[in-house]
Amino acid sequence: MSSRTLPLLFINLGGEMLYILDQRLRAQNIPTDKAKKVMNDIITTMFNKKFLEELFKPQELYSKKALRTVFDRLAHASIMRLNQASMDKLYDLMTMAFKYQVLLCPRPKDLLLVSFNHMDAIKDFVRDAPSILNQVDETYRQLIEMYTALSGGEFQLIRQTLLVFFQDMHIRVSIFLKDKVQNSNGRFVLPTSGPVPCGTQIPGMIRMFSCTGEEVRRLQFPSGGGYTGALREGSFQMFGERVIKLGTNMYSVSRPVETHMSGTAKNSAQHRPAHQQC
Template identity: 70%
Template sequence: MSFRPLPILFINLGGEMLYILDQRLRAQNIPGDKSKKVMNDIISTMFNQRFMENLFRPQEIYSKKGMRTVFDRLAHASIMRLNTASMDKLYDLMTMALKYQISLCLRPSDILLVTLNHLDAIRAFVEDSVPIRNQVEAVFRMVIKTYGSLSMGEFQLIRQTLLEFFQDIHIRVSIFLKDKVQNSNGRFVLPVAGAVPYGAEIPGSIRYYDDCGKMIKTTEFPCGSKYQASLREGSFETKGDRVIKLGTNMYSAVRPTDTTVSNPAQKSTMASSAEEATANPNPMVKAELNLLAHLMGAVDNKKGKSDFRVNMFNTDEEEEQFGASRPPPDMYDFKVINIDASKIQKSDELNRIMGDLSIPESSGSSSKGDDLLELMDSAS
């Protein structure tokens, strides 16, 4: 486990959230001044200097429930309001988009490029606001200072920690389904061919060297797939002359952003994974949430008639179907049954076996008993 992935996770999830909110604000024809205020308030709170300094301290990654709570509060750091179903859908889209991007990183260090692309897009949202833009640029420098000199092994550990965070989350997203990069069970279709990591050689050659290090011959072998060199660092797909970069806004084109669930069992798996790791929560999470709540205090005091609601669904029927597909909150409250093995009557056969396993007392030593359970207890 790495103690460095939390800022990367937070910044990239925040970038995806801003992409989605920008698309929904435009789709619902929200006036430009209100849309700008929503984006400015959220970005200003997200990149608050004190909050970022606490976030960049080496620490364990938050639990899924803790991270969801952070973004729930962050999304409401303005005059915009989301109901529970819309917030659930927003977070589903955020997590699946980032999971897909991390899965497509050809090199572990490409995670840094994904983060920088998100920061560039976020800075473009607040180009007209100099103070907020300076906040984003300060975080940009923090990212470079923290991650710019890490080795490939450290980036691999960060990538592994992030993938563990997204493990067992398989939510179907219509954009991914239409692009055929996601199966009907919610799992991504990852390419086994195509571009190799930037600067890497295309596989299929074996070189032989002599004792002096001079290459004496080269042989070729079939590698089973077609590979090509990456045109640019941080790109993962090429369509004609257009290079698609990880971390860019996939909602720039107006497309539906539905999330669907294949079956209740699958949703049960996703919801249970969302509750995973909450038994031993990170003590820093509470402090971060309290800090975030304090930073949003000025915004909360200004709530009034200017508040408006943003809906992540196109119709009320779609929202009702989404809400009905989610399991009830108490579905995962399991009962614990305690069994006291000491009160179970032992059979004659079991007593005979235990008698055969008894250890005779040695001279000068106290008896440890003939019961196998006592022997195991003493060993432990």
């Protein structure tokens, strides 16, 4: 198991949580200033300097129970309140969304691009709050420093660690069921088509070489899928196009989400003083 997996797990799950909360705040017509305060408070807590210093230390993954506790506290780091059922649905959707992204990653290294997609969106949430923006930028630098120099094998170990963490989670999510990417038993349907990973070729060709390295024969075989050439590689720097779409906000278009704020949450967000934190 990789001791470098925890930061990626936390940041990606946190990004998914923020997508869902943002969608719910907009759907319930929470005033813009109150909604911004909710998001800013949660992001400030998520990127707390001392917490991240501990998070980025090489260590085993938290247990499922411990990680759930972390996100319970994070979701309530603002004036917003979720009841137990809403928090359960929120966490289920977060975990299944990131599990799907891990499964679909073309290469293990692309987990970092998925993380950067989440980070880019989080940065956009706080674009009008310079102090919080600095916290997010510092986390970019930590991610780049820790992960960009890792080998493909080390990223494969990180991916395997994540898959082991998620392997017993087969929660059915309405969005995935409607999109037919999840079966009724909670298992995901993985595509056998689309672009191949960057740096690889479309399957379906066997090339044979002589002992001198000269190609002497080619055989074609059915690959069983409709594959296309690889897309260009995304940017692994703080800025740039990521190319890969995994980890972007799937709620940016209007669609129902199986997570709901409690009635008291909406009222408290509207009526409690903006400076109050719980």
